[in-house]
Amino acid sequence: MQITVIVAHPNPHSFNHALAQTAIDRLTRNGHNVVFHDLYAEKFDPILLTDEISEKAHLSQTIMLHCKEISQAQGIIIIHPNWWGQPPAILKGWVDRVLRPGVAYRFVEGDKGEGVPIGLLRANTAIVLNTSNTQSERESQVFGDPLETIWKNCIFDLCGVKTFYRETFSVVITSTIEQRQEWLQKTCRTLDKYFPKI
Ligand SMILES: Cc1cc2nc3c(=O)[nH]c(=O)nc-3n(C[C@H](O)[C@H](O)[C@H](O)COP(=O)(O)O)c2cc1C
Incomplete structure (x- = not known):
């Protein structure tokens, strides 16, 4: 399968990059074809300007490539820290500019x-991996776990992706090396489940 992996974290030595x-x-080990983007390393320009909003807008080479790749992706993996x-x-x-009308969704x-x-996305499965410094109970009870709503309902369900899985690794700041290694192993088990060996 062709699987797009997107990471958004400024530090290449962060746990997000791990x-x-x-x-x-x-x-790759499971035999899939990975299309990877490190948005900070690529200095992805996140600003959607007026001229680009229309479905028929002229797009830059970079945005056209992202749109083509996300349309073709059979699986999508997004990795980022919880920021506010x-x-x-x-x-x-990236969501504003790439998950465009005509690419990710269209109106009847x-x-x-x-x-x-x-929803127009071909991918059947999307996985979102997050990190944070908040206990999961507090994230749910005090803040309403906004990342779940954003990714599951507002984005992937709307774009037609049927299977959604999200995991938040927390608390990162006080975690031990052993804990982080266990989180990475858990990630491997999750990937084996959703994108098994072919
Ligand atoms: C701008 C900014 C906003 C943040 N907001 C939150 C937040 O709302 N909730 C939270 O739990 N952690 C928050 N954090 C902490 C990050 O989630 C945390 O540093 C990150 O998940 C740790 O992963 P890393 O080691 O890969 O950086 C914030 C960090 C930054 C820099």
């Missing part, structure tokens, strides 16, 4: 944009 490398290695209950701005901008005939769109 998760990304683990995902790339495991998926949201993805880092660079990744939010006669709908001016007020209705429920049809």
